[in-house]
Amino acid sequence: MASSMPPNTIFDVVLKKFISPLTDKEKAEFGSTTFHELQLSMARIQMQQSSKGKQRGMHRLEGFLEAMKEFDKVIQVFVNSSEILAFVWGPMKFLLQTACHFSEAFDALITAYQRIGEQLPLLAQHETQFRNKTHQSRMEKVLSLMYKDILDFHWKAMRYFKRRMWKQLFSAVWKNFETEFAEILRNLREHRSLIESQASIAQLHEIIRTQEMAQTTLKMQKEEENRRRREFCIQWLASAPYDVDQDAHAKVRHTYPGTGQWLLANKRFMSWFDRDMSSNQLLWMTGIPGAGKTILASLVVEETKKLPDVTVAFFYCRYEDLQRNTFVAVARGLLSQLLNQDEDLLPYLYEKATKSGQTSLSTDSLAKQLLETAIKNHRKLYVIIDGIDECEREQRKEIVSTLESFWESLPYTDADSLRCLFVSQDDSAARKDFARMVTLKITQSDTKQDISSYAHTWSQEIRAKFGLDQNHVQCIENMIAEKAEGMFLFARLMSHYLHDQGNVGELNRELSPATFPRGPLRLEDIYGKITRKLFGRSDAIRSDSKKLLSLMICAKRPLKWREIQCAVSIDIDEEIVNWEENRFPVDSKDLCGSLVEIYSDGTVNLVHHTARRYLVDEQIIDLAVEEMSLTLLSIGYLSMQCFDSSTSDDEVNLFISLGYYGFLDYAYAYWSRHLEKSLSLGQPQESISELTEAIQQFVEYNWIEPTSKLNVPKSLYDHLKPLETASNYNDVVSAIYLARKQLHSSAKSIHDDDNFRLKEALKRVRDCLEGEISETTTPETFKLMYGSQIFKCPRPNCTLFYNGFPTKQLRDEHVPKHERLYFCSFSGCAIATIGRATLKELQKHEKDAHGSINIDDEDEDEYPELPPEIVSFVCEICNASFTRKHNLKNHTRTKHSQGTGSQNFICQTCGKAFARQGDCTRHKSTAHSATMKFKCGGTLSDGSAWGCGKEFSRGDILSRHWKSEKGQRCFLPKQLDDERGNSTPITAT
Numbered sequence: 001m002a003s004s005m006p007p008n009t010i011f012d013v014v015l016k017k018f019i020s021p022l023t024d025k026e027k028a029e030f031g032s033t034t035f036h037e038l039q040l041s042m043a044r045i046q047m048q049q050s051s052k053g054k055q056r057g058m059h060r061l062e063g064f065l066e067a068m069k070e071f072d073k074v075i076q077v078f079v080n081s082s083e084i085l086a087f088v089w090g091p092m093k094f095l096l097q098t099a100c101h102f103s104e105a106f107d108a109l110i111t112a113y114q115r116i117g118e119q120l121p122l123l124a125q126h127e128t129q130f131r132n133k134t135h136q137s138r139m140e141k142v143l144s145l146m147y148k149d150i151l152d153f154h155w156k157a158m159r160y161f162k163r164r165m166w167k168q169l170f171s172a173v174w175k176n177f178e179t180e181f182a183e184i185l186r187n188l189r190e191h192r193s194l195i196e197s198q199a200s201i202a203q204l205h206e207i208i209r210t211q212e213m214a215q216t217t218l219k220m221q222k223e224e225e226n227r228r229r230r231e232f233c234i235q236w237l238a239s240a241p242y243d244v245d246q247d248a249h250a251k252v253r254h255t256y257p258g259t260g261q262w263l264l265a266n267k268r269f270m271s272w273f274d275r276d277m278s279s280n281q282l283l284w285m286t287g288i289p290g291a292g293k294t295i296l297a298s299l300v301v302e303e304t305k306k307l308p309d310v311t312v313a314f315f316y317c318r319y320e321d322l323q324r325n326t327f328v329a330v331a332r333g334l335l336s337q338l339l340n341q342d343e344d345l346l347p348y349l350y351e352k353a354t355k356s357g358q359t360s361l362s363t364d365s366l367a368k369q370l371l372e373t374a375i376k377n378h379r380k381l382y383v384i385i386d387g388i389d390e391c392e393r394e395q396r397k398e399i400v401s402t403l404e405s406f407w408e409s410l411p412y413t414d415a416d417s418l419r420c421l422f423v424s425q426d427d428s429a430a431r432k433d434f435a436r437m438v439t440l441k442i443t444q445s446d447t448k449q450d451i452s453s454y455a456h457t458w459s460q461e462i463r464a465k466f467g468l469d470q471n472h473v474q475c476i477e478n479m480i481a482e483k484a485e486g487m488f489l490f491a492r493l494m495s496h497y498l499h500d501q502g503n504v505g506e507l508n509r510e511l512s513p514a515t516f517p518r519g520p521l522r523l524e525d526i527y528g529k530i531t532r533k534l535f536g537r538s539d540a541i542r543s544d545s546k547k548l549l550s551l552m553i554c555a556k557r558p559l560k561w562r563e564i565q566c567a568v569s570i571d572i573d574e575e576i577v578n579w580e581e582n583r584f585p586v587d588s589k590d591l592c593g594s595l596v597e598i599y600s601d602g603t604v605n606l607v608h609h610t611a612r613r614y615l616v617d618e619q620i621i622d623l624a625v626e627e628m629s630l631t632l633l634s635i636g637y638l639s640m641q642c643f644d645s646s647t648s649d650d651e652v653n654l655f656i657s658l659g660y661y662g663f664l665d666y667a668y669a670y671w672s673r674h675l676e677k678s679l680s681l682g683q684p685q686e687s688i689s690e691l692t693e694a695i696q697q698f699v700e701y702n703w704i705e706p707t708s709k710l711n712v713p714k715s716l717y718d719h720l721k722p723l724e725t726a727s728n729y730n731d732v733v734s735a736i737y738l739a740r741k742q743l744h745s746s747a748k749s750i751h752d753d754d755n756f757r758l759k760e761a762l763k764r765v766r767d768c769l770e771g772e773i774s775e776t777t778t779p780e781t782f783k784l785m786y787g788s789q790i791f792k793c794p795r796p797n798c799t800l801f802y803n804g805f806p807t808k809q810l811r812d813e814h815v816p817k818h819e820r821l822y823f824c825s826f827s828g829c830a831i832a833t834i835g836r837a838t839l840k841e842l843q844k845h846e847k848d849a850h851g852s853i854n855i856d857d858e859d860e861d862e863y864p865e866l867p868p869e870i871v872s873f874v875c876e877i878c879n880a881s882f883t884r885k886h887n888l889k890n891h892t893r894t895k896h897s898q899g900t901g902s903q904n905f906i907c908q909t910c911g912k913a914f915a916r917q918g919d920c921t922r923h924k925s926t927a928h929s930a931t932m933k934f935k936c937g938g939t940l941s942d943g944s945a946w947g948c949g950k951e952f953s954r955g956d957i958l959s960r961h962w963k964s965e966k967g968q969r970c971f972l973p974k975q976l977d978d979e980r981g982n983s984t985p986i987t988a989t
C-alpha cells in the first residue's frame with residue numbers, strides 16, 4: 001500500500017501527503033478501488049435515480065472520466081502503480097455515493113467534475129512528448145501538479161461530505177468552497193497550457209512560482225474574511241461571557257485545591273464522564289441550595305476539556321439575570337463556543353445570521369435549528385449547563401427537552417457522541433424535567449471532606465489574624481464543618497464572619513455556646529449574625545452599609561461599583577453630585593462583608609439570593625421605603641441643573657470631571673421602573689405627595705407634546721392613580737408609558753422618547769464624554785467615574801447602553817443593527833437586548849416569558865381632577881407651591897424660563913426674554929460671556945500669579961472646579977497665601 005511504501009516518484013510524494021490524514025479504513029477502501037468499481041457504483045446510482053424518475057445528468061461526468069483514463073495511461077511511463085489512480089476513483093466513488101441522496105449536493109458535485117473535466121487535456125494526443133527523453137522530467141512534473149489538483153479537490157470536498165451534518169451545512173459551505181474550487185480550476189488550466197505549449201523549464205518554474213504566490217494571497221484573504229465573519233457571528237450571538245464565568249468559578253476552587261475530587265470518583269459521574277465505562281449520556285446533578293454545585297460544574301468543565309479530541313460547551317445561568325436565564329441565552333452561549341471549535345460552522349452560522357433579519361439571535365426556533373446542527377456535527381461533545389433552576393419554568397423545560405430530543409434523535413450508533421450534564425437544585429419542576437435521566441444527588445457526606453478542608457484553610461487564617469492556639473483553631477474548624485451540614489455557602493459565610501471579628505474577645509464571644517449553640521444552625525441564623533455585626537458599627541458605617549444593601553436589592557440590573565459611588569454622592573436638594581466627599585470611602589466588602597460579591601465586570605451584588613430574601617423578610621431593608629427613595633433619587637437626579645439644556649458644553653465638561661454623570665445610564669433607563677415598583681408596593685400619603693410633586697416637575701420640564709396620539713392603556717392609568725393629583729397627570733402617565741416602552745420598543749419607537757428633552761441631555765453628555773477627557777480629571781479618576789467603555793449604544797434596552805464599547809467605531813457599527821427589530825420590555829431580559837424580529841413574536845415572547853399583556857391594545861382612559869397639595873415652597877412669580885425646594889427650582893426653570901410664562905426680563909444683547917431676573921443675568925453671563933467671567937486665578941501677595949486662568953460663566957461652576965483634583969491644585973497657592981494672612985479677594989471680571 002502506498003502509505004507504507006517509501007515515496008520514489010513525485011506522484012508518490014503527492015499521494016503520500018493526501019493519504020496521511022485518512023483513516024485506516026479509508027486508506028484501505030480507496031487504495032483498492034478500481035475504475036470498474038467506480039463505474040458499477042455510478043450505474044447503481046443512475047438506476048436508483050431513474051427508478052424514481054429523478055435522473056441528475058450523470059453523463060456530465062464523462063469528460064472527467066475520459067481525461068482521467070488518458071491520464072492513467074500516460075503516467076504509466078513514470079509510475080507503475082495502480083494506486084495512483086485508485087486514490088482518484090476511491091474518493092470519487094465515496095463522494096458520489098454520499099451526495100446521491102441529496103439532489104442539491106449531487107448536482108453541485110457533478111457540475112464540479114464537469115468543470116474539472118473541461119480543464120483537463122486529453123493527453124493521448126501529447127503522448128510522444130511524454131516519451132521524449134528531453135521533455136520527460138518536465139512533463140512528469142506538470143502531470144504531478146495536475147494530479148495534485150485533483151487530489152486537492154477531493155480532499156477539500158471530502159472534508160465537507162464527511163461532516164455528520166453536511167446536508168444542513170451544505171449550501172453555506174459549498175458557497176464558500178467556490179473560491180477554493182476556482183483556484184483549483186485556474187491551476188488546472190495553467191497546467192494544461194504548459195502541456196499544450198510544450199513549455200520550457202523556465203516557464204514551468206514561473207507558473208509554479210505565481211501559483212504559490214496566488215495561494216498565499218488567497219490564504220491571507222480567506223483568513224481575513226473568516227476573521228470578519230467570525231466577529232460578525234460572535235456579535236450576532238451576543239453570548240453572556242461564559243469564559244468569564246468559568247474563570248471566576250474555577251478561581252474559587254483553585255484557592256482551595258483538591259475540592260471536588262470526590263465527584264470525579266463518583267460512579268454515576270464516571271458513567272457519564274468516562275467514555276470507556278459509559279452508559280449514561282444524560283445526567284442530572286442536584287443538591288441543596290448553596291451546596292457548591294456551580295463550583296463543581298466548573299470542575300467538570302475543566303476536566304472534560306482535558307479529555308482528548310472532545311468538544312466542550314457549557315453555560316452558567318445566574319440568579320435573576322434574564323440575560324442568561326432563557327433558552328435563547330443558553331443557545332447563544334453554546335453556539336459561540338461550538339463556533340470557536342468547529343471551522344465548518346462559520347459559513348453556516350454566518351449565512352443564517354445574515355439572513356435572519358435579527359440583530360442578534362433571538363428566536364427560539366432559529367436557536368434550536370442552529371443548535372441542533374452545531375451539536376450534531378460533533379463526534380464527541382460534552383454539554384454542561386449549570387443553574388437551570390434559575391430560569392422560568394417554560395425556559396427550563398425548553399432547555400432540557402431540546403437537548404434531550406437532540407440526543408434521542410441521534411442514530412443508535414452515535415448515541416455516545418453527545419453527553420449532557422444538567423445542574424440544578426432539586427425541586428418538583430426539576431424532578432419532572434429530569435425524570436428520564438440518571439440523577440446524581442450531592443449529599444452531605446459527599447461534600448464533607450471539601451468543606452472540612454475549606455474550614456481548615458479558614459481556621460488557619462483566623463489563627464493567623466488572632467494568634468490562637470491549635471486547640472482553639474481545631475474547635476473553630478470543627479464547628480464550621482459541622483454546622484455547614486453539606487452547604488458550602490454556609491461554611492463560607494460563617495468562616496468570613498468569624499474572620500471579620502474585631503479582636504479575640506469578640507471572637508471568643510462568638511464561639512461561646514450561648515452565641516453559637518450546639519446543634520444545627522439555619523442559613524438565616526448566620527445571615528442574622530452577619531447583619532447584626534454590620535449594623536452594630538458606627539452610625540456612619542451602618543448607614544453606608546444599608547445604603548449599599550438597598551441599592552443592590554432594589555436595582556433593576558446589577559449595578560457597577562462606579563454607578564453606586566455616583567448614586568450615593570447625589571444631593572438632590574443642593575443639586576450637586578459631591579463625588580469627592582460623599583462617595584463611599586471604603587469598598588463594598590468593608591461595607592457589607594461577606595454579604596457582597598464583586599464580579600469581574602465591575603458589578604457588585606449580593607452573595608446569594610437567600611441573602612436578599614433574608615434582608616427583606618426580616619425587614620432589615622424595607623423594600624417599599626427603599627424603592628421610593630431610589631425612585632426619588634433617580635427623578636431628582638435627572639432634574640438637576642447639569643442636565644438642563646441651558647448648560648453650556650464647557651459646564652458639562654466640568655460636571656463630567658466632577659463625576660456628575662456616573663449614574664446617568666441607570667437613572668435614565670430605570671426611573672420609571674422604580675416609580676412603578678414603588679407604587680405597587682404601597683406607599684404612605686406623604687411619600688406619594690412627594691413623588692407626585694417630583695414627577696410633575698420632571699415631566700413638565702422634559703415633556704414634548706407627541707405628534708401622534710398615544711394609546712396609553714387604561715391599566716397604566718389605574719396603576720398610576722396615586723399620582724393623579726399632578727397637574728399634568730396625563731403627560732405623566734404618557735411619559736411613564738413611553739419610558740416603559742423605550743425598554744422594549746421597536747426601531748419605529750426608538751424615537752418615542754423624543755418626547756422627552758432628557759434624550760437630548762443624554763446625547764450631549766455622552767458626546768462630551770466621548771470628546772476629549774476633561775483636563776480637570778486625571779485618566780485614572782475619569783475611569784473610576786465612568787469606566788473605560790464610554791462609547792455607548794443609544795438604546796436603553798440594549799446592554800451596551802451601559803456596558804458600552806471601547807471605541808467609537810465598534811459602537812457605530814453596532815447601532816444600525818438595531819433597526820427594524822422589536823425589543824422586550826423586561827429589563828435584563830435577553831430579548832430586551834436583542835429583540836424579536838416581528839411585533840407579533842415579541843408579544844408572544846413577553847406573554848410566554850413574562851406573562852405580560854400587550855399594553856398597546858388597551859384603550860386610553862379619562863383621568864380625574866386634582867385634589868389640594870401640601871405646601872412648603874412657593875413660587876414668587878406664579879404662587880405655585882411645592883413640598884421640596886428642588887421641585888420649586890425645577891418649576892421655575894421650566895415655567896419661568898424662556899419660551900413659557902410671563903417674560904419681563906430682556907437680554908439687551910440678544911433680545912431673549914426671561915421670566916426671572918436671575919435667569920436673565922445668568923443667560924448674559926453664559927451666552928455673552930465677554931461681559932462677565934469667573935476666573936480661576938489672580939495675583940498672590942508677592943505679586944506672582946495663581947490658578948490655571950480658565951474662565952467660567954458662573955461662580956458656582958468655578959467653585960466646583962476648585963473641588964476637582966486639578967482645581968484643588970490651582971487653588972492651593974492661594975489657600976496657603978490666605979493662611980499666611982495675605983488674603984486677597986477673588987472677583988468676577
Ligand SMILES: Nc1ncnc2c1ncn2[C@@H]1O[C@H](COP(=O)(O)OP(=O)(O)OP(=O)(O)O)[C@@H](O)[C@H]1O
Nearest residue numbers: 252253256259288289290291292293294295488489
Ligand atoms: N470548592 C469550593 N471552594 C470554596 N468555596 C466554595 C466551593 N464550592 C462552593 N463554594 C462557595 O460556596 C458558595 C455556594 O457555592 P455555589 O454557588 O457553587 O452553590 P450552588 O449549589 O450552585 O448554589 P445555588 O443553590 O444558588 O445553585 C459560593 O459562595 C462559593 O464560592
